[in-house]
Amino acid sequence: MAPTLKEILRPAMPPRLELSGITKRFPGVVANDGVGFSVAAGEIHALLGENGAGKSTLVKIIYGVQQADEGELRWNGAPVSIESPRAARRLGIAMVFQHFSLFEAMTVLENIALGMDDPPPQRELEAAVRAVLDTYDLGLDPHRDVFTLSVGERQRIEIVRALLQNPKLLIMDEPTSVLTPQEVEQLFATLRRIAAEGCSILYISHKLGEIQALCESATILRGGKVVATCDPRSETARSMAEMMIGGSLKDVARRDGAPVGPVRLAVDGLSAPGEPPFGTTLKDVGFSVRGGEIFGIAGVAGNGQNELLLALSGERLEEVTGDIRIDETCVCGLGVSARRRRGLAAVPEERNGHAAVPALSLSENAILSARTRKRLAAGGLLRLGAAKAYASGVIEAFSVRATGAAAKARSLSGGNLQKFVMGREILQDPAVLVVSQPTWGVDAGAAGFIRQAMLDLAARGAAIVVISQDLDELFELADRIAVINDGHLSPARPLAEVTVDEIGLLMGGIHGAAPRPATSERAA
């Protein structure tokens, strides 16, 4: 490992945080195996790795949520033991979680006070909050109710919460997964300023492009061990991805040429009022998808993606108006099972508890959505043998890492469960597949596999709708793309004619000339 410039310039200064030989074992698995790395003062350090590589465990150890079995943590050169998040905060370690923990019905200020160990009186707190907001140019009104804020603004609350502690080390866990490209730029500017003032940042992400843009050094974990330390600026995204997965990355084979099939899914004038209290209202959504085509829907989370998926899948029928046609036949008013019978398969964003039942086996999870098309139930009785065979087929065809069809869904890692769910739907050979966030939180290897499976399904003549926040993914998969913003779908455009920046602007809420405030409401 080549010393970075900062290390050469400040050889005498001990690193802000230094880990050596950190080992953490759980029954049956070693989550961290002799992990060591160090973060200098003012350094932005990336922690990279696939799901299950041990990033989260390591962060939990640093933030005092869990204790290491072996190894040493040094803080400014002195050995420390961090017994609780409270102890971590006392040292000057702050963390911004991937999932915000905010109370929707409370104001920004109230939320900040609730997250503090010893909140000062409101007046002082407000002054402190305003000082932080001014210092870092963060646009946020302390008296706004949280439910009126966009996701980017909500994240700023978490950042302010962290900065109020005057941290010496800020841990950011997947901070950009819900932001528009423009919001990401803003966040990076803020982070660079924080780092310039001497605060170290530990940045956890799997978006390699962002890490290249932001971080000065990176520690790459695989299977609980440090496999490489590098300077992301002198690496390519591909080379880092290959270090993460420990092999060469397969290219997703893109097929070219315009799709030629007939229209298989046609949606016209689809509207549905948002469910209280924080649902987004769908407004006159219309699009059509031909056989062999992949239609991408971009958008920041909470702009109606979930509502659209529920309206298409048939999970929500009440108050839904408009026309949905599968192969020219109207399916409006039909329930989930009837739509499945006509060839519609859907995969919602949330795997645990929506697309799959964590406490049930993979066999039973196969019955959940494949029982009509694959005859896994007959005459009111479950056909457990057939279900087991189908689940085993999915496990095999989609190389799901599981102990078998009897494994509980919750025993699978996120990526493996997503492969199972996608396989369960794709092997039913649907006419239309509607997928939301197909590779959310899924590691690079599995994501490539899932995308390839969707391309193959399209090549067999199915119409596919991919709803995603990941623009890279949409640009890799889609033939045409539209943006959903505040329940309104922009006109679809061929991929060749749009740029990432244009899509980003639409996601931020500017439809053509008419500006819209980005007051998206994320259903919690």
Place this chain on the structure above:
Amino acid sequence: MLLAAPLVAVALTLAAGAILFTLLGYDGAGAVRSIFVTPLFDPYRWQDLLVKAAPLALIATGLSIGFRANVWNIGAEGQYVLGGLAATDVALLTHEMEGAWILPAMVLAGILGGMAWAAVPAALRTRLGVSEILTSLMLNYVAIQLLYYLMRGPWKDPMGFNFPQTVLFSASQTLPMAVPGTLIHWGVPLAAILALAVWFAVGRTVAGFQIRVVGLAPDAARYGGFRERATVWLALLAGGGFAGLAGALEASGPFGQMVPAFPTGYGYTAIIVAFLGRLNALGILVAAMVLALTYVGGESAQTAIGLPAAAVGVFQAMLLFFLLAADVLVRYRVARSAAHGAVTPAAASAPAGGSAAEPAASKRRQPVEAA
């Protein structure tokens, strides 16, 4: 762990009961012995045990279907009473008649009566969104008042010296014994058979699958094409039907007539049975025997060592309390927060969940820290 909790709860109930009654000036160890041990060594009490366990098992089996789907039917007591009243109604209408069809008609009427009473909370929940916990519970009191009215008014035996009770049921209206010469009527084997049937239905039928999925993950149930409304109806009608059946069997069996003392708390005790049996039909059969023991042993303890009648209720309540506490403590650990010294439950870290559980875990952890 899931199976250990009921055993731990029973052990803690026995220990706490012994201590409590010793402090109250009774022979605590003797009380526990005479309630929980003595009946086990008395063959005559075994019959009693089975007769008491049968309605508990029947009602708990029905309730377990709803509880699995997160439909909280607390109204089994009322549904049991209505089942008994419906059976009695048939008995009073057929009092001058004879025939093998009369008893089945009473049983059927009992099932329908229980279902009708459970249909009220089902309709209110599915149409107006009213919590079935409140409505089903409140209907218990309505059912009991209806019983008192019928006993003191329209259904009073004209030759009964003004006692508030109906005429005695005729031979065609009385449940025969399954084992001649004992107290064991046909309700006992029926309860066991129905528990097995429900056990099969929950594991092997689409309806049972629906019930399980709705309870485990409501969003996934909707995704799987199961309607919440249908599930609520199914759950409440099953609970009401089983409770009504138990009521009809009790009225035509051990009681042999309808009396104001008909509601004996089986509908409430069955809730404890359902949870102690882990909502599993086979577990419920065992749990019904344990709770039946408190009834049978409680009676003998009243005469043997002068324990108050309320002691049975105390033991039953302690059992539920310890069971719920054991269930919570199996899943959570007690964490002592440094600054305030307050005991706060912290989400137990679940390493087995691996990376899939990570986002969820951090989501859960935050509010705990903030609290």
